[in-house]
Amino acid sequence: MIKFTRTTLFFCFFCFLIFLTKEAEAIPSVTADSAILLDAHTGEILYERSSMEARPPASTTKIVTAILGYEMGDPEEETIVSQRAGTTGEASIHLYPGEHVTLGDLLTGALVRSGNDACVAISEHLAGSEEFFTLWMTAKARLLGARSSQFFNPHGLPHKQHHSSAYDLAVVAYYAIQNPSFASTVKQKYANLDHREGWPKEIRSTNRLLWNYPFADGIKTGTTRAAGACLVASATKEDHHLIAVVLHSDDRVGDTMRLFEYGFAIQEGK
Template sequence: MQAPPPDLAARAALLMNPVTGEIVYAREPHLRLPPASTTKVLTAVVTLERLHPYSRVRVSPRAAGAVPSRIGLRAGEVASTQDLLYGLLLRSGNDAAETLAEAAGGSIEGFSGMMNAKAWEIGARSSHFANPHGLPNDTHYSTAYDLALIFRHAMRYPVFADIVRTRNAALRIESGHGPSGDWRMVPVRSTNRLLESYEGARGGKTGFTLKARRCFVGEVERGGIRLIVVVLNSPNSDTLWRDTQNLLDYGFS
């Protein structure tokens, strides 16, 4: 007999079986809320459709000056798309998000249009994205259900799946001066606590702004069963991970 649904602090939450599409648990699944940096899952999807992982991308002054969090990119530097995706998905770098958006979409605005088109194609039709990083904007919102659909789609990309299950990485950032200019290594660490604390964790993405509060979308596999978990608008870091674990424990019970 399945345990009773957990008492959650989050405003919205969802458990989905990504194979069958079954909704195992839902709280306010279609409530539009700010998704914060869980946005970057869709940013990665659109990037992977437009850029080869080993293509080299130059950092613009605008991207280098992005609002934190950042991985510390400097204007004129060059990095591979794949390394920037590690910075985007592990460290949640807004400078990486803007660099990729400009390279893949020509501009932040153009890339945002691509994000909305892709979300609609995936079936995430209660969402609207105004930027590639999830910083506050009144026209930037999603739902627990839509984020589950987006994450399910993203996990079909081997590069994405490999990145989000990684705990630590080192990014090669070139100075951009000359064919073999100076370079530096930038260490990044995943913000996803499940990778260290929950057996079967396959990856995920956190998010935080003052308005969005704590957010998470990720996937876990146990006993041949996979579940995508979404938690939105949880009051603090402790409640976020407690909500996430309680939901998963319920889903696998």
């Protein structure tokens, strides 16, 4: 029969405490109410917190709008901005009713500068109406594997029944980033709207992660009072690719960076 001295037991207990401490340190500290981290190559969930919970997604909604825009339209097509689109409030690229602008510039304005006006113009151009376009958005998201998303506008401004989840947004973001046009747009810190009549011609991304994290390559921010600060993000390091989503975060850039560092450490350790 093996006997343990007090010293041996104390040493074993001490080692166990160190092990628990290291494990606790390995788990990222995340302020977001809902979050998820995916290995974009395998689809494996590396971290999650209330990821299936339905929440207002704010402007991360525009990921789905852009998916349809790139797949159903021609970026060179020209559209005329309607009164409704030109007077849509909050974040905008300052479209005005009657302005001529290409679909490509509308998509860039929606993704880089988070233009709500651009999203309405996209929806009207492709579907004839904002209301009909949102039916396509919900259907597309469900086809991609989003389990509970329901969209009632193309931009994410508050609506009681408009919701998604961290999991759903990770699924649609993974799909969207496979599109070269989408991927090249969301990684830009600055972009030019060369085929529009109005101002501004140059816009700056709302995604501060692009300046703060060297491996970041997109995707989309979102902010409303109900949704809080949200971020759907992509990062690539060597052969590793991650998708992170944080919703209602107190520190969306910091949360996302910590998730990515955690995920890359796991991938590099395999």
